[in-house]
Amino acid sequence: MKRLLTTLILPTFLLAQSYPEVISDLDHSLALQSARQLETAAWESYRAAEGKNLPSLDANLNALKFQETPTVTFRLPPAMTPMTAPMGTKNHAEGSLTLTYPLFSGFAISASIEKAKLAHEKASLQVADLKRNLYLSTTMLYSSVIAFDQIIAAQEEAKKAITESHTKAKGLYDNGLLAPAELYAIEAKKFEIEAQITESQNKKQQTLNQLSYLTNTAVTSAGIVVHVLPIPEKNEMVRIALSNREDLRALSKAMDMAQTDVTVAQSRYYPNLTLVGALKRQGDSLELNGDGYSNADKSYAGVAASWNLFNGLSDMHTTEAAQAAKLSVQMTVEDYKHRIETEIDNAYLDINALQSQLQSAKMQVKASGEYAKLTHGRFDNQLSSADELSRSIADLASAKAKQASLESELFNQSAALWLKGGLNAFQEKVIPITANH
Incomplete structure (x- = not known):
């Protein structure tokens, strides 16, 4: 069953910025924008890694002038x-268009692509977790x-x-x-309250400055x-957190990335096969129509294979x-x-x-209010001192x-509890409630 945390409604201010509005403004955070650029970089790295699994096409053109005419004895x-x-001319030119395609790399290429993909997903989750912490x-x-x-x-109110x-x-x-000391005691308390107001206003402005930052x-x-x-009940909140927390999911991605490192390392046990083909021509000019000694067309196709048999147990x-x-990342995930x-x-x-x-504080406000009324009446009839009235x-x-402080902290802790369950849980439960009020 669900419980409700219920406290008072705090006062509203004309043209004040609502809680959902301030939360939304976090999209302008420079820290968040920086993290998003890293996410973009991870995405581009992933796309670059995908290119390794596609054919490579290279164009090459060489033009040489030998010091002597090539000869044969x-x-x-x-x-x-x-x-x-003579077996050639002093002028020699070669042009080629070479296609290279990796047929098999011991799963190294596919593992590196998967790692880049996981890195991008991890970066996305890190952006979300940064936003959660900013919330x-x-x-x-x-x-x-x-x-x-x-x-x-x-x-x-006290000043009034x-x-x-x-x-x-x-x-x-x-x-x-009334004795002078009695009057001075009230005046002193008045200045003390004014100083407290100034201090509270300064602290409020400092807090607003931090929010603006x-x-x-x-x-x-x-x-x-x-x-x-x-x-919700504690067990339900734990389930939500373990399923949705962005930082935990980012750690899980790190564990998957560690598995791709294992695959890349094991790929060294397998041979590498590469398909190679080229359209190639040569000649004694850039027309590449031969030099009168050997054929102009040097095109070829083939398969290259390599297999490291021993490298010192590396x-x-x-x-x-x-x-x-x-294994280390796996243990870190469990610890987390x-x-x-x-x-x-x-x-x-903390919430309990x-x-x-808060219940005690409300009773204290009630008791203090009644005592202040009583003291006012007694002071008007000269039955209590100015010091007692001031106090x-x-x-x-x-x-x-x-x-007020406890009400603020209770809202803070209850909202923070939803954030401990993950960004999505907070956006689904907290933001609609605060937006509708």
Whole structure:
């Protein structure tokens, strides 16, 4: 069965940038754009690797001028003098169009193509995982902005209350009914609250600056966020994560790439067969119509075979090294699965703790509010001190700020839990909910 994490609706601001809008702006992130260029490079490398499995066609043209005319010497029986005769011309030109096609390479070519394909798929998953991590950072910052807005609202409310109290205290002081120390205590608390407001506003702006940096877009305010996210049972979330997490899938691609390295290493045990054919002509000019001594057409076709029989056991050790590397990646994948399970388990513990803390904070706000009302009344009737009044106002603001922080963190943790399940799970569950509110 599904549980619901339910907290309050945070206030909305005119022309504020919504959570889905800020998430969408991450497409402008320079880090993400850089990763996409690496993905494109991996794709082009894959296409280049595919070319190795196709015929190669080369054109060649040579034009030479010998220093001497090529000759040949005939050595007849010893009684006769050796005879020398020309066998070519000083000018010699050759032109060819050669076709080479690998018939069999011990699976090395197909394995290298498969590795390039896996590298591109891994790069795509790494882009998605980078986006997932950017979503995590952005969610934390965005919810912090919302919390600061709540905190500043509580502090402004406290400032208004302390200002009203200061006005009453000043009247009592002017009529000799309040000691100077009492009035100064209220004034000091007023300045303290103003300083807190300034600090909160600065922290909010710093957070907005970080959001602007991540999205490479100006983020000036945060809009409404509803803290109601459906959370499945823990085992279901683990299943989702192990099936969809981009970083885990990228590691699995690395394991497949390690297998292609094993195949490439083992290909050295097989012979290589290559089909070769050429259209070739020669002559004493660029017309390539012969030189009067040998035929102009030198075209040919054939098959070339090579097989390394022994190279000092290098192939055996290379294969063993590739197999060990594959086993290492396989163990890394299994370790990473356990790490994901631990992350999700801890996330549920954090969410449960935050729910309890938030319930306590709400009760504290209620209690602080009632105490502040009581203290106001008692102060108006000179039954409590200015210091007690100031502390009650500050305590109420502090309780409201704590509640806002916990609400922000609860949304952050619940959204982060879906991101631990993978980018697709987050986009399917979280984005529609926040977009509809």
